[in-house]
Amino acid sequence: MKPIILQGHERSLTQIVFNAEGDLLFSASKDVGVNVWFTSNGERLGTFNGHNGTVWTVAVDSQSRYLVTGSADNTMRLWDVQTGKCLKVWEFLTAVKRVAWSEDDSMILSITEQRQGQQSMLRIYSINREDPTNQSNTPINEINISTYGPKATVALFAPLSDVIITGHESGKIAKYDVKTGEEIQRTNESHFGEITDIQLSPDGTYFITSSKDKTAKLFDVETLDEMKGYVTETPLNSACIAPLRPYVILGGGQEAMNVTTTGQRAGKFEARFWHKLFEEEVGRVRGHFGPINTLAVHPQGKAYASGAEDGFVRVHWFDESYFRSRPFGDLEPEVEV
Numbered sequence: 001m002k003p004i005i006l007q008g009h010e011r012s013l014t015q016i017v018f019n020a021e022g023d024l025l026f027s028a029s030k031d032v033g034v035n036v037w038f039t040s041n042g043e044r045l046g047t048f049n050g051h052n053g054t055v056w057t058v059a060v061d062s063q064s065r066y067l068v069t070g071s072a073d074n075t076m077r078l079w080d081v082q083t084g085k086c087l088k089v090w091e092f093l094t095a096v097k098r099v100a101w102s103e104d105d106s107m108i109l110s111i112t113e114q115r116q117g118q119q120s121m122l123r124i125y126s127i128n129r130e131d132p133t134n135q136s137n138t139p140i141n142e143i144n145i146s147t148y149g150p151k152a153t154v155a156l157f158a159p160l161s162d163v164i165i166t167g168h169e170s171g172k173i174a175k176y177d178v179k180t181g182e183e184i185q186r187t188n189e190s191h192f193g194e195i196t197d198i199q200l201s202p203d204g205t206y207f208i209t210s211s212k213d214k215t216a217k218l219f220d221v222e223t224l225d226e227m228k229g230y231v232t233e234t235p236l237n238s239a240c241i242a243p244l245r246p247y248v249i250l251g252g253g254q255e256a257m258n259v260t261t262t263g264q265r266a267g268k269f270e271a272r273f274w275h276k277l278f279e280e281e282v283g284r285v286r287g288h289f290g291p292i293n294t295l296a297v298h299p300q301g302k303a304y305a306s307g308a309e310d311g312f313v314r315v316h317w318f319d320e321s322y323f324r325s326r327p328f329g330d331l332e333p334e335v336e337v
Contacts, residue, residue, distance in 0.1 A: 001322075003287060004042035006313035008035045013307025014056050015294045019064040022298040025305055026067065027313050028055040034069055036081070039303065039315055048079050050086045057098045061105040066132065068108050070096025076110050078127075078135060088135040090125070094118045098154050102161035103204075105129065107140070107178075109164060111152050119144050120151030122164065124178060143181040148174065153195055158221055159204035165221070167195030167209055173224055187224045191215060196252075197238040197294070202301075208248055210239035216250050218276070228279055234268040238294045243301035245322065246276045251292030251306055271295065271306050271316075287314055 011030035018025055024045065025037045034048040034055055053072035060067050060081065067079040072095040078088040094113040101108055107124055114120035123139040145152045150170040158165055163184070164176045171191030177184050193213030200207045206227060210216045216239040218227040236252035253269045269291060270284035290309030297304045303317040 003314040012309040028058040030054040102157045114151040119146040154198040202243045210236035240297045253291030
C-alpha cells in the first residue's frame with residue numbers, strides 16, 4: 001500500500017475531502033490556499049486563492065460543481081470548482097471553523113468561533129445554484145449555540161437535511177432543527193474532551209466522532225445512542241468510516257508543541273485501523289512526521305487519505321488483499337510504508 005504523497009502546502013493540514021466520485025481530493029491548511037488534486041496520480045489540478053488566513057475547513061457539493069471554505073480571516077467563500085473563481089464571500093466577526101453541504105446541495109452551514117465577546121453561531125444559508133453569483137447575505141436560520149451550552153466545533157447535515165448534528169468543545173453531541181433552530185436532542189457525556197471530527201457512515205444511519213479524550217465513537221443518527229467505542233492512548237483529531245470493509249480509521253498524535261521532543265514512533269503519528277464491530281485494532285499505517293489532523297476515505301472505499309501537521313497529504317490506494325473476505329482482511333499490525 002505505497003502512498004502517493006501530495007506536496008502543495010507549507011503549513012499543517014486542517015481538512016481534506018474527496019469529491020463524490022473520488023477522483024478529486026481537496027485540501028485545506030494553515031496557509032491561505034486550498035488545493036485540488038487528482039487522486040489517481042497525485043497531480044495538482046489547481047489552487048483556490050483568496051483567503052487571507054488559515055483555511056480551517058472545506059466542503060465540496062455532490063456534483064463537484066461548487067466548493068465552500070471557511071477561514072481565520074472571518075470569511076466563508078463559495079467557489080466554482082471548474083474555474084477556481086470565487087463566487088461569493090460571507091463576512092463574519094470571528095473565524096469560520098466548519099462548513100458543510102446538505103444532502104441535496106441546496107444549503108450550506110457554517111460554524112463561527114466563540115471569541116472576543118462573540119458567541120458561537122451556527123448559520124444555515126440557502127444556495128442559488130442557477131445563479132451562483134447571486135447569493136443571499138442573510139441566513140435562512142441563525143442559531144446561537146452558546147444559548148444551549150459550550151461552543152460547537154464540528155457539524156454536519158443529517159440525511160434528509162432537516163436536522164444538523166453538532167459536536168462541541170465539552171464533548172456534547174446535539175441535534176438542531178434546520179427550520180426552527182431549536183435544539184431537539186442532546187447527549188452531554190458523549191466524550192470527555194473536545195470533539196475534533198464528525199463524519200457520516202456511507203448509508204447515513206450512523207456517524208463517527210473523534211475527540212481529544214483519546215476515543216472515537218459510533219452513534220446512531222436517529223437516537224444519538226452510542227453504538228461502539230474505540231479507546232486509544234493518544235488524542236484523536238479525525239476519524240472516518242470505510243465503505244465495503246468493516247473498519248474505521250483513526251488519526252491523531254502527540255500535540256504539535258511537543259512533536260520535536262519525540263520520535264515518529266513515540267508520537268503515535270499512524271493512521272490506525274480498528275474493526276468496526278469487534279472494537280479491536282487491526283493495523284496501523286505509518287509515514288507522517290507529525291500528528292494526523294484530518295482523514296478522508298474514498299466514497300467507494302478504494303482508498304483513504306491523511307493530512308498531517310508535517311504539511312503533507314498521503315493518499316493510500318488499498319491493495320487487493322485489503323478486500324479479501326477474511327474477517328480482518330490481510331491488514332498486518334504495524335504496517336511500515
